Amino acid sequence: MNVERRSDQSWCDAKVKGKSDPSHSCGDSSGGSSTHCTSAEVACEYDGSEREVAQLREQLARTSAQLEQYRNYYEQLPGFYFSLTSEAIVEQVSAFAARQLGYSRDRLQGQPFVNLLNGPQEVRAFRQWWTGADWQHHSDTEQIHGREVTLQCADGSPLFLRLSIRTVPPLPPGDLRGSRTFPHPANEPERVLFVGEEIGDLKQALKNLEQQRQFGTQLLEATDVLVRNFVSTVLDTANSLVVVLDREARIMSCNLACEKTTGYRFEQMSNRRVAELFLIPEEVEAFHTVLVQLSSGNGPNHHENRWLTRDGELRTIAWSNTAIFEEDSDRVKYIICTGIDITERRQAEQALRQSEERLRTQYKHIPIPTLTWQCVGDEFFLIDYNDAALAMTGGCVARSLGKTARCMYADCRELVEELKRCFRERRTIKSERFYRFCATAEPKHFAIVYVFVAPDMVMVHTEDITERKQLMGALQRQARRERLVGVIQGRIRHSLDLDRILATTAKEVRRFLQVQRVAIYRVSPPLAEGGSRDLTFVVESRTSAVPSLRDESLDWRWFDPEPQCAGDGLPVCAIADLETADLPSAAIARLHALGIRAHLQVPIWIRERSGVAPDSDRPPERGDRLGLWGWLWVDRCSAPGPWEASDIDFVEQIAGELAIAIQQALLYRQLQLANQELEHLATxxxxxxxxxxxxxxxxxxxxxxxxxxxxxxxxxxxxxxxxxxxxxxxxxxxxxxxxxxxxxxxxxxxxxxxxxxxxxxxxxxxxxxxxxxxxxxxxxxxxxxxxxxxxxxxxxxxxxxxxxxxxxxxxxxxxxxxxxxxxxxxxxxxxxxxxxxxxxxxxxxxxxxxxxxxxxx
CATH class of the missing domain: 3.30.70.270 (Reverse transcriptase/Diguanylate cyclase domain)
Structure with a gap:
């Protein structure tokens, strides 16, 4: 790689011509021709043969190819790579670094590296570091140290890098080391390689972290002030009296409510003892006892005393005490007393006690039984009753006087809950209960009215409404029976499915009478003239605890030893207790095995033509007489008991409706057969x-x-x-x-x-x-x-x-x-x-x- 950016061929020509060119001469002590120059020489010459010139040209060609291959590899590096000369001139730059900076590689090559730095401060720091770098004590491939720099991109934005600096080993002999045209100190490297890592995100994160740390510090300082102001504001706006005492019961702080109640300003109360400022003599000893107990850690959390105000008025105050101990010590440091002025409350209690005598005289002879309950904490205590209540309970309330409602109504918690609800909601509550007092023979129905009459008192008026409830029950039962009969009538008139009508009837009758089993049997026609007619099971409704009658063989003549002829009618059979019934012993044993304790049997009559079976498909006609179709059985399996006349009338009425349904079903069956025949003929x-x-x-x-x-x-x-x-x-x-x-x-x-x-x-x-x-x-x-x-x-x-x-x-x-x-x-x-x-x-x-x-x- 040529730092003077000229071709290897032009540099070689200069070497050949150096012998005749004085500017390129270089003496030799031996007088021989030189083959290369040292790094300290400015020029070199060559005076060898033509063969040596050819060898030098071949060596230069190979070196140029290797350098070009190195440049191509360097351009593809996927990172921030800068190759600098010893004068900090950018010799090569990776394509990735050029793209990130926004420049072309040709634009960056040959530029001083300081031109890329962001601002004069960065330039000064870099020059100081570059000139002071100790290149001599590091090997060629050793990393010298890292440095953070800020480069300026083409669009003016900063680019933060952490550089790892390495020295590039010098070219070996024969690799154009003598191509340098400027002095090259022996302790400086041929090239310096910068490997950069972008740290913009890291610096931004560190900046944000520092800002958050400063904000947190400011927030803590502001919070401390707010807490102090908040505590002061709460104390001043609270309706309760708040007083802070030291271990000697001297007043250290108080709120506005305390100043308003006592008539003293805080400056007048500060560092003064409570006993000598507010307490009357008979209250001092009790107050000192409370202080001693608080200092030992076992003091009462609540106490009452009377304070003498500046105007000379005695105010009754209920205090709640909290002891603050010194850190790592069991010694009391402060006592925080929160008080409520209950003077008016105590006066009201006194007035209430005075009125109690008058009230007792007034309601003692009221004919309505009345009990008076007083709330103390979470409990209600019986404090009074009148003569009517004494008579109603048979003297039970006299033994319960002074006891709690939970004790008196131990077997009926609902009464206690209603009493509490009346007191909690401060309103009148009405209810009805079926209850037996401890001295009464049997439970009765009572109408109860809870009346809130005082802040801690509830009156309960109780009236015996057993007879009224029985009358209302009878009326409701009658109405329900009529409604049920109407429902069955409606289903019979609107439905032609006999099986469904019979099943629904058995189910509804069992629910209405609250019995364990209801069954419907049909009397089968005799097989021969004068023969017997057996019972055929049709449907039943029963509870899971009793056995089914489906597969049982029963004889209806058990309940009528001498049956009259059809048409004369059969009596209703009502057995209150199977054990005492006038039945054959075999019948009693058989019915007892089926769980029957009481039995009711009602016949079902329909109109039939003489000589035609009642279950024949032929519909009844005018002039037909009544015939026995079947029986409606009602069994009580839980316990024996008499059948009321209203219950028997109800079952007979249902049997009459079933007779209508059966006759209606016979007509419908004939109609279906006729329709089927017509449809068959029509198709x-x-x-x-x-x-x-x-x-x-x-x-x-x-x-x-x-x-x-x-x-x-x-x-x-x-x-x-x-x-x-x-x-x-x-x-x-x-x-x-x-x-x-x-x-x-x-x-x-x-x-x-x-x-x-x-x-x-x-x-x-x-x-x-x-x-x-x-x-x-x-x-x-x-x-x-x-x-x-x-x-x-x-x-x-x-x-x-x-x-x-x-x-x-x-x-x-x-x-x-x-x-x-x-x-x-x-x-x-x-x-x-x-x-x-x-x-x-x-x-x-x-x-x-x-x-x-x-x-x-």
């Missing part, structure tokens, strides 16, 4: 028993819509009896009808499940084949054609073999929204026309291209 061809044209159209449309959603094929076969008119003319219409029925039977035997055969016209038939493709449809057509051949029905008027034959047209489509069933019919009809045109007695598939699949003439 069948009377002669052949196949579907008629109306049913064919409806079935094809329905299957078309269904298969369109599934995307599967649907096939249609239209067939016609060949020369059928000639057959009728020859054999007569009766023979023609018989032939139609035989063809229809053959067609019916060909059908599979889900397929439909129909009489499409006079002698024309149709087959609808869902889920059937073209190949399979042609196979069905050929099977049907073969079966007609097998019948061998004589037809001498036919020219096709003297027997009855069929012509068939087959079409297949995949239904979609873009097509209609009419397209399938048209395709099958077209195929049938082609079959007839081609000579009859054949099956043709409707196919526009190529032969039809499975075609067989």
């Amino acid at each position: 069948l061809d009377a002669l052949t028993g196949l579907a008629n044209r109306r049913h064919f159209d409806a079935y094809l449309n329905r299957e078309w819509q269904r298969l369109a959603a599934a995307g599967v094929p649907l096939s249609l076969i239209l067939c016609d009896i060949d020369y059928f008119k000639a057959y009728n003319d020859t054999y007569g219409h009766l023979a023609g009808d018989r032939t139609l029925r035989e063809v229809a039977d053959a067609l019916r035997s060909t059908l599979r499940e889900g397929e439909l055969g129909a009489r499409y016209g006079g002698e024309e038939f149709a087959l609808i084949l869902p889920h059937t493709g073209a190949e399979e449809a042609m196979s069905v057509a050929q099977t049907l054609r073969s079966r007609i051949h097998a019948l061998a029905i004589a037809h001498k008027a036919s020219s096709l073999g003297q027997i009855v034959t069929l012509s068939l047209g087959v079409a297949t489509r995949v239904p979609s929204a873009n097509l209609s069933p009419a397209s399938l019919i048209a395709a099958a009809d077209d195929a049938l026309y082609r079959a007839k045109a081609l000579g009859r007695d054949r099956a043709i598939f409707h196919h526009s291209i190529g032969p039809p699949p499975g075609h067989c003439p």
Whole structure:
């Protein structure tokens, strides 16, 4: 690499001409020719032979190629690389560094490195460092030290770099070391290589960190001031009295509320003892006791005393004390006392105590039972009651006087919670409870009213409303029963599903009567005249704890030893206790095993015609008499007990509604049978028993819509009896009808499940084949054609073999929204026309291209 930026050839020419040019002469003590110059010489000469000149030219050519290869490698370095001469002139620069600075490499090469520095201060520092660098004590490849510099880019922005400086080893002999044209000290390197690392982000981060540190310091200083001001402001704005005492009970600080209450300014109270300034003599000893206890760490957190104000008024103050101990010591440093002036409160309490006597006299003889509760802390204590309350509780409140509400209502926490809610919300609360006082025989219904009458007092008025509740319960039960009967009536009149009506009735009756099981049985007709009629299980509703009656064999005559004849009526059987019932022992044992403790049985009567069973499908008619259809059973399995008259009336009323439902269901069943018969007649061809044209159209449309959603094929076969008119003319219409029925039977035997055969016209038939493709449809057509051949029905008027034959047209489509069933019919009809045109007695598939699949003439 030539630092004088001239070609190697021109430098070589100068060496050759140096002998005759005085400016390039260099003496030698031996008088011989010189081959190279030292680094200290200014010029050199050469006077060798032409052969030596040629060798020198070849050596220079090789050196130039190596230097060019080094330059190409250097340009591709992906970093900040600068190669400087010993005069700090930029000799080479990496392409990456040139791009980052915004200059071209040609612009930077040959420039002094100081021209790239950002500002005079950077230039002075760099020059001082460059001239003072000790190059002599470092090897050629050793890193001298790093340095941070700031370069100025082409757009004026700074670029922060940390440089690693290395010396480049000098060129070996023969590598144009003598090409220097300026003095070169022996202790300076040939080149200096700067390797840079951008540290702009690092310097910005350090700058931000320093700014945050300064901001944090300022914030801490400001926070300390704010805290002190905040504490002072809080103390001055607090409604409570705040006094700071030292261990000798001298006042060190106080707030404005304390100054306002006592009438003294802080300057008048400062460093004065509390006892000598505010306390009356009888309060001093108690106050000193509190101080001693606080100093020992076991002092009370709360105490009360009276302070004498500057105006001579005694104020009662409740104090909350906090002791502040010295650091690493159990010695009290300060005592912070927070007080509340409760003078008015104590006066109100005194007035309340005075009024209590008057109140006690007033409400002692009130007929409404009343209890008075006083709140102390979180507890309510019974402090008074009147005579009515004493009588209502049977003397229980007399033993509970002075006790807490939790103690008196230990088995009913809801009463305590309602008492607390009344006191907490400061309002009247009403409620009802089913409760038994300790001295009463049984629980009763009470209407309770909680009245907040004083800051710490609640009055509770209690009234026995048991009779009223019983009356209201009976009315509500009656209303509910009527509503339930109305619901069942509505369901019976709006529903014709007898099974659903019976199941719903059993479920609702069980819920209303709150029993464990309700079942409905039907009395089966006798197998012979005068025979017995057994019970048949229909439906039941039961709890999970009782067994089912579904598979149990029961005899209804257990409950009526001598049954009267039908129509005279059977009595309602109501058993309050199965153990004492007048039943056969076998029946009692059987029913007891089923968990029955009390039993109610009501008959279900319907109108029936004499000699016809009550469960016959024939509907009742006018003039029919009542017949026993079944029984409505109600079982109480938890405990025995009498059946109320209202409950028996309810079950009888439900049984009457069920009778209406049963008769209505019989009529509906007859109507369904008639409709089914009519529908059957409306959809069948009377002669052949196949579907008629109306049913064919409806079935094809329905299957078309269904298969369109599934995307599967649907096939249609239209067939016609060949020369059928000639057959009728020859054999007569009766023979023609018989032939139609035989063809229809053959067609019916060909059908599979889900397929439909129909009489499409006079002698024309149709087959609808869902889920059937073209190949399979042609196979069905050929099977049907073969079966007609097998019948061998004589037809001498036919020219096709003297027997009855069929012509068939087959079409297949995949239904979609873009097509209609009419397209399938048209395709099958077209195929049938082609079959007839081609000579009859054949099956043709409707196919526009190529032969039809499975075609067989």
